[in-house]
Amino acid sequence: PLEKGWVATHVYQYQGFWFYPKIIQGVLSCQKHFQALDTDIVLITIPKSGTTWLKALMFALINRNKYPNIHSDHPLLTKNPHDLVPFWEIGLYSDKDLLPDLQTISPPRLFSTHLSYESLPKSVKDSSCKVVYLCRDPKDTFVSLWHFLNKIRPKNRETFPLEEVFESFCRGVTPFGPFWEHVLGYWKKSLESPKKVMFLKYEEIKMRPNFYLKEIAKFLECPFSKEEESKGVDDDILNLCSFENLSNLEVNKIGTVSFKVENKTFFRRGQVGDWKNILTTDMIEHINTITELFFSKHGLKF
Numbered sequence: 001p002l003e004k005g006w007v008a009t010h011v012y013q014y015q016g017f018w019f020y021p022k023i024i025q026g027v028l029s030c031q032k033h034f035q036a037l038d039t040d041i042v043l044i045t046i047p048k049s050g051t052t053w054l055k056a057l058m059f060a061l062i063n064r065n066k067y068p069n070i071h072s073d074h075p076l077l078t079k080n081p082h083d084l085v086p087f088w089e090i091g092l093y094s095d096k097d098l099l100p101d102l103q104t105i106s107p108p109r110l111f112s113t114h115l116s117y118e119s120l121p122k123s124v125k126d127s128s129c130k131v132v133y134l135c136r137d138p139k140d141t142f143v144s145l146w147h148f149l150n151k152i153r154p155k156n157r158e159t160f161p162l163e164e165v166f167e168s169f170c171r172g173v174t175p176f177g178p179f180w181e182h183v184l185g186y187w188k189k190s191l192e193s194p195k196k197v198m199f200l201k202y203e204e205i206k207m208r209p210n211f212y213l214k215e216i217a218k219f220l221e222c223p224f225s226k227e228e229e230s231k232g233v234d235d236d237i238l239n240l241c242s243f244e245n246l247s248n249l250e251v252n253k254i255g256t257v258s259f260k261v262e263n264k265t266f267f268r269r270g271q272v273g274d275w276k277n278i279l280t281t282d283m284i285e286h287i288n289t290i291t292e293l294f295f296s297k298h299g300l301k302f
């Protein structure tokens with residue numbers, strides 16, 4: 001345990017990244033036991049980058065033939081995206097006495113993780129499975145994280161001061177952080193192996209959702225046909241998965257996901273640039289400087 005304090009308990013550093021102790025078991029177990037198939041798809045983010053949205057989009061995308069009645073009879077209408085697309089380390093592999101039976105899932109299997117590229121199970125790197133990585137401007141990722149931590153904190157705990165969490169975030173000490181190393185690991189890999197790793201930004205999908213949905217479909221080798229486009233299947237998926245639609249569904253207002261976090265905490269504002277309402281000028285300058293320092297020489301910009 002190297003850090004104490006702001007995250008309700010210790011966080012541990014493992015392979016260069018920070019973890020809550022209760023998650024370490026799941027990390028080790030999936031590294032040891034997960035066997036990738038060439039047809040697998042792994043959706044990867046650092047927390048608060050838009051994981052819930054991408055889970056919904058990708059689930060709807062790859063299952064579009066299975067659930068043609070998208071308005072009346074779709075799993076996303078009655079289940080939270082996190083229950084449809086499970087995480088490895090916070091879910092499938094959390095129980096140390098019970099390994100998941102993943103053999104029975106029909107391909108393509110869709111999984112999710114917050115692990116860094118370095119920490120992925122070996123078979124993911126060795127197989128031809130596809131990785132879709134989503135990240136977000138660090139300022140919005142931070143603001144979203146700060147709100148989230150305050151929402152999920154134990155009832156008897158005081159709120160986390162903005163300055164304290166900000167200072168930790170900038171030092172790289174956040175769950176699954178450092179943010180910059182996490183993003184950079186996948187950015188480099190996407191340049192090296194563009195058929196293996198697709199690199200997406202929340203802001204870009206927000207701006208051109210239809211274009212990126214189709215890009216994801218092409219990357220996953222399930223492009224939309226002309227007939228599907230003329231029927232508006234792409235727009236139906238985007239509407240189903242929109243912030244407005246998902247956050248207003250009854251299922252996402254009540255109940256908890258399998259890893260015991262309330263469904264509604266995954267939906268807050270869903271906008272780009274909320275950092276302007278929260279961060280001070282000094283904070284903005286500080287975080288921009290770190291981002292520039294880490295990313296600019298690799299041609300990555302936010």
Ligand code: A3P
Nearest residue numbers: 048049050051052053144242243267268269270
């Ligand atoms: P904000 O806190 O800025 O509103 P994650 O899913 O990785 O935990 O990220 C949560 C962030 O994604 C939250 O951002 C949340 O509101 C936003 N989000 C959730 N569903 C979304 C959707 N369908 N479209 C766009 N953003 C969404």
